[in-house]
Amino acid sequence: MTIATVIHEGQSPTIDCPDSKHAASHQEPHEKGGVVNGSEESAVCSNTFASDHTHRKLKPRHIQLIGIGGTIGTALYVQIGKGLMHGGPGSLFLAFLIWSLVILCITVCLAEMVTYLPISSPFIRFAGRYVDEAFGVAAGYNFFIFEAVMVPFEVTACNMIINYWSDVVPVAGIVIIVLALYVLLNLFAVEWYGESEFWLSLSKVLLSVGLIFFTFIVMVGGNPLGDRFGFRYWRNPGAFAEYYKPGDLGRWLGFLACFIQASFTIAGPDYVSMAAGEAVNPRGVLPKAYNGIFLRLTAFFVLGVLCIGILVPYNDPEMAAAFEQDLPGAASSPYVIAMDRLQIPVLPHIVNAMILLASFSAGNSYVYCASRSLYGLALDGKAPRILTKCTKKGIPIYCVLVVLLISFLAFLQVSNGSAVVLNWFVSLMTASQLINFSVVTFTYTRFRKALIAQGVARQTLPYRSWGQPYVAYIALVSTFVMTFVGGYTVFLPGNWDVPTFLFSYTMIAVFPIIYVGYKLFCRTKLWKPEEVDIMTGVDDIDEYTKSYVEVPSR
DSSP states (O other): OOOOOOOBTTBOOOOOOOOGGGGGGSEEEOSSSOOSTTSSSOGGGOOEEEOOOOOOOBOHHHHHHHHHHTTOSHIIIIIHHHHHHHHHHHHHHHHHHHHHHHHHHHHHHHHHHHHHSOOSSHHHHHIIIIIOHHHHHHHHHHHHHHHHHHHHHHHHHHHHHHTTTOOOSOHHHHHHHHHHHHHIIIIIOGGGHHHHHHHHHHHHHHHHHHHHHHHHHHHTTOSTTOOOOTTHHHHTTOSOOOOSSSHHHHHHHHHHHHHHHHHHHOOOHHHHHHTGGGBSSHHHHHHHHHHHHHHHHHHHHHHHHHHHHHHSOTTOHHHHHHHHTTOOGGGGOHHHHHHHHTTOOSHHHHHHHHHHHHHHHHHHHHHHHHHHHHHHHHHTTSSOGGGGOOOTTSOOHHHHHHHHHHGGGGGGHHHHOHHHHHHHHHHHHHHHHHHHHHHHHHHHHHHHHHHHHTTOOGGGSSOOOTTTTHHHHHHHHHHHHHHHHTTGGGGSTTOOOHHHHHHHHHHHHHHHHHHHHHHHHHTOOOOOTTTOOOOTTHHHHHHHHHHOOOOOOO
């Protein structure tokens, strides 16, 4: 199973893709039960795991860019303005800071499991190995849906960004053009994918760093107006805004709105984990990669929201009008609003162009990642076998086509408006991402209990996270609760909206339906700690680590 977003310099991110009629041979029996060769169960219900045929070529800098590039999109530059309006700069900063700590808890849980057994798409496969095969299937489909829906989200964002310059091209035309480029890069010109993603991801980093420096320069007076405004907007109109209700309740609801925004915007460790099966010397590289990714993402997101609160007051009429009137692209970005207010020419267009690159790059990555997650499910017998069919270049063509079909959801904006559709996608993806994080942390608790039950000392692990199991429980409770809180505004008086409700809570219903349905149909069992398979594949990675010799960079 290969899901990792591969970023090689000048190399295509292809995978070893067996022909569908031979795919069943690339499996190994589960040590604790299960059926070999389908003698007693169908292939769909066999407790087997596909062999990992990936090649370890990803270097540390590739891993770093995978984690950063896959998580920085339009949400950090444009949609973040809504959080500022609802909660104010203080609430926005605190919400992102607190949620970054939750992400740290998730990161250390993943780091401990993945460095012990670095395989492709680890947290999905661990869910099946350490908890229940049905749990792993539900986790796999949840992640696939999450990645697939991110594609039309970014396509919709691309349309809004392009309309900042002109609305001459109709919405449907822009959607078709963007999807056609995704087809080109993922099916016909895949050799360009790795190189393009390397530079596009790098452009996101440069944009984030550049905007942080821009904020510092203009706040101390380095602007055409010579205005040294500093933290003026934290004092007037203030650090905490009232949302929906006046007084302390309104300020709490404003903070909660910012917290929901943070739970959608900040991610990272799951993308790094996806590359575990293709990382060179994973037990040496991954711990540093996890630590580095957390520090970098925290810097980008926490400093980013701090900058936004410095540049624009939460009651800025131009920003409010931009969101109310569904103004296109960077017109609603707090950065661009600040540039216009400070009479800085040209720079808003450069920022809009960079945001367009970031959005297009993110959508392109999601096409790849979603198609490979679906391919992995098919390879393990958890999706139709026809989806294992690959081209001569190793591209799972039918998986890519399925993802592109889901991307047609972007056409919803033709009749509903880009801002409305973006809000729907945000609601759907927030719930799915939080479910994914809940799966990770719950799986870790089962992994830890299995280590104890089977007498494996944590001191022998290549990476040991601190504060366990309390850190895992904090992350599990936080993500589980936020899964249900994310769409709460739809229940407030006057806010009821059927599409918003469905997009907010659909995945909360879909996950248990998949889990229970698969469990009943295939009669899977919840693994006891002493039954959990924590050994298969460990000897191989131990041998690889012992024999690994670092090749000097040319």
